[in-house]
Structures are given as structure tokens and as C-alpha cells.
Amino acid sequence: MATVVPPLTLGRKLGAGAFGEVFEGQDSVHGRVAVKVMTRASGESAADWHQRKAGLLAEGQRLSAAEHRNVVRVHSISEDAAGDSIQLCMAFCAGGSLQDAYEKGPLPLDTVREIATNVTLGLDALHSRGMLHRDIKPGNLLRNASGVALLGDFGLVTDRLLHGYGSIAGYKDHIAYEVWSTWVTSAKSDIWALGMTLYRLLHGQEWYEAGQSPAATVPAGGYANKLCWLPHIPAGWRRMIRKMLNDDTSRRYQSAQQVLSALSTLETPRWTAKVDTDWVRWELAIGDRLKVVEWSWQSPRKHEWTAWSEPLGTTGRKRTLGGSSAAQARSKTLSELEDFFERA
Incomplete structure (x- = not known):
């Protein structure tokens, strides 16, 4: 059954992806909000859409309970009267996503450590509730009006969707080594995706895209040892990210708490880099x-x-x-x- 929510008024489009479009909106309870509108995917059968829609509505109820200062608040999820779309109503993050910052170039080390600490705290909160993110990347890390980083757009990518729509979602670069063979995600595959995200933020789009494609090299194994680093990145950062990207899940960080401990020891020289x-x-x-x-x-x-x-x-x-x-x-x-x- 659809959740009863205050009427939403949609405004300007904020972004779009394989799983829906995001709009700025207004509702009578929360005021300014972000609304993700998810519709039937191209090539998706009516039966598959019906099944996915039911899963989205159920998952929305779970997400609304995932309250944490570093997780984007989900207010409600509902379907339209015709049953053709789902609307996920979330807190509005005035600072936008980190995709734009990533595209402009490398972020300073102290900035990346602060972002990483914030979103890892959010990830730990999700994992402690038995929830996975499954889609950690710069575009899904958001900043609120105070500049605090939050995890967003989480929980609605299932393993089945990852398998069926991973290529069109642009998600392939963030699929962990073991997921390529099993198509089963876990808390450790979230940690892998976070490691890839931190590597991206440290290097920026120009440097990242000049390197080897993860989608083409990760399935063969040993990707962590093939990373090409900007030379100002200290050894401690390299060790941490390589461990997050380890093919062997038993040698990867076992929890978000362990990642937080590693982050607390890192040096942050204040070099700014342009590539x-x-x-x-x-x-x-x-x-x-x-x-x-x-x-x-x-x-x-x-x-x-x-x-x-x-x-x-x-x-x-x-x-x-x-x-x-x-x-x-x-x-x-x-x-x-x-x-x-x-x-x-």
C-alpha cells in the first residue's frame, strides 16, 4: 500500500540517472525538499516493474527509519495514482553533490578526510541497521547548507538491479571484485566502493579517466596494485585505499569503524593540485x-x-x-x- 504523504509540488530538475530524476520540491510539512521520481525502466516488463515498485515502497519505509546526521533524511515514499511512478521525498541538501567538485579536479587531502569521516559515519549507521548502500560514488555524496557531507541515494539499488542495470547506471567502476562473479553485495563491497570514491576525489576526473578503466580491469583481479597515484598523496592514504580495494574480502577493512580508525591516523599536507x-x-x-x-x-x-x-x-x-x-x-x-x- 502506498504511503500517505503531504502533496508535493515539483520544481526545477536537479539531476538524472538510470534509476530516476531528482527535482527540487515543496511539501506542506518539510518545506524545501528533494524528490526522486522513479519510473519503469526502458525494456523493463510490466511484471518486473510491478515487483520493483513493491520493493521500492517497502524499502522506503525502512529508509525513513535510518536517521543519522550523515545520512540524507528520507521523509516518505509513495506512488502516483496511476501506478506509473514512485516519488521518494528527501531532505534538501543545499550544498549539492560532490560530483561537480570531482569533475573540477583533485580535492585537498584535509577536505577529503573530512568528507570521508562524515560519510563513513553515515555508512556505519546504515550497516549497524543491517542496510547496504550499494551505490557509493561522488554523485551520491551530498553536502548540507553547513557543508557537512552526507550519504544519499541509498538503499534502492538491489542486487537484482545491480545485475540487470549496472551498465546503464554508470555503476560499473564501483563494483567490487567479488561482486563481478557473485552479483551479491555486502558491507565489504560498500567499503570497496567508498575506497574507489576516495581515490576519485583525491585525483579528480581528468587524472582518473586517464588511468585504467576499473570496469575493464577489476574483474581480472589485482586492481588495487595498478592504481596510478598523484605523487603528493602520502603513503598512509595509499595503504588505506589499497586495503579498501583488496580483492580478498578477509584482508579488506571489515567494518566502517575500522575505516574510521584508519582515517584518524592520516596526514593531510595542504597542497592544492590542478590537473x-x-x-x-x-x-x-x-x-x-x-x-x-x-x-x-x-x-x-x-x-x-x-x-x-x-x-x-x-x-x-x-x-x-x-x-x-x-x-x-x-x-x-x-x-x-x-x-x-x-x-x-
């Missing part, structure tokens, strides 16, 4: 000086880098801090840059 198709630039302000590192390339064998410091808001001299002596291979450049950032 383009053929260069990367880092900056770090320390007092009245600005450290700058630039790495550029013309081909796989022609990479160069240089580092210097310059006055910041004052007069003074530019000081050379390091760099390559000539064009060189990518691997050598990465090694030298990693050494520089470790010492910087």
Missing part, C-alpha cells in the same frame, strides 16, 4: 612564501618537473627547490616527485 591533459601544478602557502611544483609532458618519454618558492604578498626572491635536469621517462619523474613531496 590538465599534459600538466599538473601544485601550490602550498607557508607564511609569506608560496611553494609551487609544476610537472609537464609531451610524450611518455618526455616529462619534466620543477619546484620553487616565491614571495606571497611581499617582496623577495624566487628560490629553486628542485626539478629534473632534462626530459625523462614518466616513471623517473613520478619517483622524483614522490621523494620531493615526502621531504617538502
